[in-house]
Amino acid sequence: MAEHKFERLLLTGAAGGLGRVLRDTLKPMADILRLSDVQPLGDPQANEETRLCDLADRQAVDELVRGCDAIVHMGGVSVERPFEEILEANIKGVFHIYEAARRHGVRRVIYASSVHAVGFYRQSEHLDATMPTRPDGYYGLSKVYGEGMASFYHDRYGIETLTIRIGSSFPEPKDRRMMHTWLSGRDLTELIRRGLFTPGIGHTIAFGMSANKEVWWDNARAAHLGYAPQDSSEHFRDQIERQPMPAADDPSMVWQGGVFTVQGPFDPVKTPG
Ligand code: 15L
Numbered sequence: 001m002a003e004h005k006f007e008r009l010l011l012t013g014a015a016g017g018l019g020r021v022l023r024d025t026l027k028p029m030a031d032i033l034r035l036s037d038v039q040p041l042g043d044p045q046a047n048e049e050t051r052l053c054d055l056a057d058r059q060a061v062d063e064l065v066r067g068c069d070a071i072v073h074m075g076g077v078s079v080e081r082p083f084e085e086i087l088e089a090n091i092k093g094v095f096h097i098y099e100a101a102r103r104h105g106v107r108r109v110i111y112a113s114s115v116h117a118v119g120f121y122r123q124s125e126h127l128d129a130t131m132p133t134r135p136d137g138y139y140g141l142s143k144v145y146g147e148g149m150a151s152f153y154h155d156r157y158g159i160e161t162l163t164i165r166i167g168s169s170f171p172e173p174k175d176r177r178m179m180h181t182w183l184s185g186r187d188l189t190e191l192i193r194r195g196l197f198t199p200g201i202g203h204t205i206a207f208g209m210s211a212n213k214e215v216w217w218d219n220a221r222a223a224h225l226g227y228a229p230q231d232s233s234e235h236f237r238d239q240i241e242r243q244p245m246p247a248a249d250d251p252s253m254v255w256q257g258g259v260f261t262v263q264g265p266f267d268p269v270k271t272p273g
Helices: 017-025 058-065 083-104 138-157 185-197 220-224 233-241 258-262
Strands: 006-012 030-037 048-052 070-073 108-114 160-166 203-208
Touching: 006 017, 006 058, 017 030, 017 185, 058 083, 070 083, 070 185, 083 108, 083 138, 108 138, 108 185, 138 160, 138 203, 160 185, 185 203, 203 220
Parallel strands: 006 030, 006 070, 030 048, 070 108, 108 160, 160 203
Antiparallel strands: none
């Protein structure tokens, strides 16, 4: 893997949970890390630039991307929300990112998709990245849309993307479901590094999981990039198995997307009378 440093790497969503991890770990990959979020980012540290930016604002995103040579797009709403909120940050947001990438000659994007693009598969099913998506809500739908964006901007304009369907990236798995979906910050960083520096990736979809023992996903495409995860949820098994066992028909035990499958509907329209 030919590894050069990027001159200026953009990280969106830098104030979020994963953004705060990546703010540190991506730094060696670029001369300057440009950080953006709608939330405050604090003072810029050495080799950082900070920008407050609303992804729904096309002009602002265009300015944000100007001068960057690659993008790690973690920004947007990261949970199930009413469609109107998802529309702004995630659907318009990802369009604005790719349009700005096209206009400013960015050749490589890492796109944070999610397990919720396939959340309505059962936990008993085994998937690979070629299988049809089964989104489990508006958030999951927006991730499917983003995957489509990545595919289209590759076919039409040659912009290459690693789409990572992130499982559950937290310091530790929180429940039985996350024993399957957990992704450590270290492994996420390594997958991003592979996505940024491996030549000729086209549009590749990988599953964002660590080397967990019992998995639902065939991650051959990530392996093809040289991704070899170091961490495993097994380390947390004893503490997770001390939790009460949910009922067999609990959404967290049935669907890959867990409780996201039962969130909503969100109904702002008042019924007269
Ligand atoms: C996600 O996509 C969310 O961003 C994260 O907060 C978790 O809920 C994760 O999925 C998950 O389902 O574990």
